[in-house]
Amino acid sequence: MALWQLIAQEYRKYVLTRGFLLFLLIIPVSALFGVAAGYLNAVSQPVRAFTVIDQTGRYGAEIDQVIENRRVRREIETWDAYVTGLEAVRDREFDLPEAFRPTEDDLTLDRRAAFAEAGGIEAANAAIAEQLPPGTPPAEAPRHTLRRIEPPADVPLSGDLAAAAAALRPYLNGERQLPANEAEDASQLFAALLIPADFDADGEDAQFWTTNLADVDLREALREALTSALKRSAYAEQGLPADAVAEIEMIDAPLATYKSDSEGDEEAGFAEFAALYIPLALAYLLLVMIMSVGGMLLTSTVEEKSNKIVEVLLSSVSAGELMAGKLIGLALVGVTAPVLFLLAGFAGLTLFGGADEAVVAIRDVLFGSPLVPLFFFYFVVGYVMFASLYLAVGAMSSSIQDAQSFVGPMTIVLILPLPFLQQVVQDPNGLVARILTWIPIYTPYAVMMRINQGLPLWELLGATLLLVAFTGVILFFMGRIYRNGVLSSGGAPKLKDAVRLASTSA
Amino acid sequence: MTEPVLSLEHATRRYGGFTAVDDLSFAVRPGEIYGFLGQNGAGKTTTLRMIMDIVPPTSGTVRVLGSTSPRNVRRRVGYLPEERGLYRKMKAADSIAYFARLKGVPRAEARSRADALLERFGLGEFRKTKIEALSKGMAQKVQLLSVIAHEPELLILDEPFSGLDPVNQQLLEDMIGELRAGGRTIVFSTHVMEHAERLCDRFLMIAHGKKVFEGTLAEARALDGERLVLVTPDDPAPLRGVPGIASIAPLGGERFALLLNEGADSQAILAACLQHGVTVNGFGADATSLHELFFRFAGASPAPDVQREAA
Structure with missing residues (x-):
């Protein structure tokens, strides 16, 4: 009864504050900002007009090809995202020609060619239109922002490049406008590429002129075009035909991943990856939760102690109840934000009709393996172990400053295994993993990550027993320190005092 | 009870x-x-x-x-x-x-x-x-x-x-x-x-x-014994040894507490004051305050903070 009051009090004290509500807002707001920034970027990206003065006369087609490839690539990316999103929301697969079917792999030259050949994004929109309810907005082709134009008439095309550069400068610097019909919607020349007559891998440099050094998009495209042209002529000198080179460059080794200890011989799928990443996510959640809730446990205890509220509380409830109230109440505070975000995500899915699939996926992951409840067991035990440490430190401190001297080392101990976690993931039964398993404060992390990876049963049982026993001992002594500490006054906690308080029964 | x-x-x-x-x-x-x-x-x-x-x-x-x-x-x-x-x-x-x-x-x-x-x-x-x-x-x-x-x-x-x-x-x-x-x-x-x-x-x-x-307060006073308060600008030392007076304690200023033996006659003590040439500006029975009783019983030296808060 009283315990419930204590839990509710701790919970209200932290959740019904401006700070917490702001914190809840920060994530959706920053996500919105990210989306808005991306959208603004796409919409407002200016058209970049550039010109090429090519005294060799060999590279114009190559440059056009690279620019076009980039455009097609962006178109395919836009299209694939559009289809994948629709399929997730509508929970169905659309019947599409091979060229318009989204792929998970990197874009291949084949796909690019096929997509362009099949008619690009307009044809793709037409192919999907009947399968969508009327009124669904079609995929929009990304704007084409790089445009090659002819050099202005008054720029000398032959002779010394320095003269051409001098003539181009006023256009580049915005002192002269481009002729209206040339530039369409761009009025200023963004950049100019000057290729001297004896340009070669070991000949004279090509020159890229611009006022804007920050936007590297165009420069990289031009570099790619010149490089591939130079490479191709080098291959030709070695006697390799261009077609053969293109074919060789398209080779991509096919590699499928199987999990040897899972049933069936299907390729590793969602469940296998979930089994790998859920424990990892829980381990990080545990860490984050301990770090954030630990601070609240400290301030809450120190406030009650320094305000002497604790004495009034102790005249109504026992120290054990007080401790339990804090541990549980603040644990609820810790999971409030994640649960709210999950609920919001779920509500969003329901709104768009994809909830059923998500529910199935979540249920499969949560109840598909008997090990999942174990993850939560380790999560809870790990939380109790660390949180009681923070409570004890709070009980021994008269102010937050006092508490810091203990919290610093504790935090270091807490995050010490982080650099090793990657090693545990990659080599779940290696030496590092085994050592971490047997150190109780790291057992929850190590076991969560190894349990799906052939952790021997005796190790699991032994380490778990050790962890439970250790947590019990910690809880017992930290409880003593808390009971004895909250009523005493004094400065910063000392290890000596901790030992003395822990060894006093009441 | x-x-x-x-x-x-x-x-x-x-x-x-x-x-x-x-x-x-x-x-x-x-x-x-x-x-x-x-x-x-x-x-x-x-x-x-x-x-x-x-x-x-x-x-x-x-x-x-x-x-x-x-x-x-x-x-x-x-x-x-x-x-x-x-x-x-x-x-x-x-x-x-x-x-x-x-x-x-x-x-x-x-x-x-x-x-x-x-x-x-x-x-x-x-x-x-x-x-x-x-x-x-x-x-x-x-x-x-x-x-x-x-x-x-x-x-x-x-x-x-x-x-x-x-x-x-x-x-x-x-x-x-x-x-x-x-x-x-x-x-x-x-x-x-x-x-x-x-x-x-x-x-x-x-x-x-x-x-x-x-x-109770009355019980405390009874334990403490009867006393008189004498107000005088003079030194009351000559009164020591007068029958009935157990001790003399200064109360600050010109006030002195005369603790009496049991059955002492306050009239006789007043007479003794005049007889010894001690000017009497005030004289009378006085209920001992709890404050004084406290010092007596607790045997405490008036610590500075106690003195201040009691004042």
């Missing part, structure tokens, strides 16, 4: 090698205001904490409302600790209701009592004010209200007057009187003797964790 509301039998509490309370026995009767006097560090707070079962006695028995396990009767007892605090971010009415609910008062009842109490003690308009925005006096009142909102039969107040200005001290005295009139038993500790003298039916004085006196 009715069963005592609260009694300690040979209660002792040690912290390591230090004995805070040493073999203390006393009993509080129903409906009385019981004063708990002692210097700082005499063991008052530890005794009250033992009564509230916040710290258990090392040996001996504590019996509260008929139970030897004070934990069981916690809900019928209210406790105001010496150093006070409330959650700074909580509103006044919420604070009172919260502490009442911890004592088992149902939610709606706790809320309505909180509002009624604030109204009655002139804080109605501050119901929704956060504690941090209240003045110190108001916050202390809220704290006291949070201790009585569950309508305890026994009220334990540790130094309730410290830190209050004279107006609020008077308010608190009135409140305590009112609570007694409502049938509550009140135990309060203080080192300000004036409050104790005005309010308490009986006293307990402790020094160094030991009981030095328990009883």
